[in-house]
Amino acid sequence: MYIKLSFHRIFTFKIPLRWEREGLCCIRYTFILLRFITEFSTPRNMIITGAYRRIGNICRSPIAEAVFAEIVKEKGLEDDWEVDSAALIGYHTGKNPDRRAMEVLKAKGIKDYSHKARTLESNDYTKFDWIFGMDEDNLEELERKKPQRCKATIELLGKHDPDGKLIIRDPYYDNNSAGFYEVYEQCDRSIRAFLQKHS
Template sequence: MVLLQRRVLFVCLGNICRSPLAEGVFRHHVKQAGLEEQIYVDSAGTASWHTGKKPDIRSIQTAQKHGVDISNQEARQLEDEDFEKFHYIIAMDASNLSNIQAKAPYLHTANIRLLLQDEQKDVPDPYYGANEGFDEVYDLVRDGTYNLLQEIREEMEPTEI
């Protein structure tokens, strides 16, 4: 019996606020569920401004308040290969969703969608705001990634060989 690994990529604009937080929180959910071998998690940005940089210190601090460490992540830009490498490419907002869809090759296998797809709601960019914005993002990401994990768990069926 072979378990197929699911690969999930979270995407925001610069990959220093929302998507690193989503990556860290989702990875935390995955670890709590004992699914580290079955689910691979990463994050990226649609823009390259922060490539190679650590997440925004406010994202790091917000994650730490909730027992999640994202301090070792490094920003990277969404790449063409990601559309074949990842099963899910999860956008934090409609603008980035549009940018991801525009970059996607005509034929790809990725499920591209919003994190808060059911509500058709954006995870707001907290970069230019106060620290409370990061707490709001954490709450939205926590709930959205938990729901995503439940969806993936329902979809993951062992394949017999």
């Protein structure tokens, strides 16, 4: 749920004279602000899934997660969005992203990203508003695992690529970092287009 509340309607109230004298009006104001943020302003969020029948959550999906977080920060939307990434299998659960993925992120100026691989859970389908796969295998497996109570929109991240490249190829078995740079560029284009539409 994401509800924007009108500032002047929520915070218009008469401050007792004794509050002003005792300097308590700021405390009261802060308390009300925090209460309404906690109860009514839940960020929209997304999860990006990793490879199926390969490894999982150490190559493409962490790059996409890091890129999404960086773009959200760049646009000042940190309070509006929450992002995570996960694998469809638990082969590398608890491990760091692929070294080449981290090198690409650092080369692109994203130097504070850290992540431990995890596996997609059934409650992710109700917690997250969007679940993105990278290829058709991802999408097929996401649909297969989907519970009846699923609230998330499930689609390919590449659906939003303005260059029309629907599939984000897994570069895990490449001999160099070129494929990882390509993943970065595809994710950057797709996420910017997605946020332009939904923010």
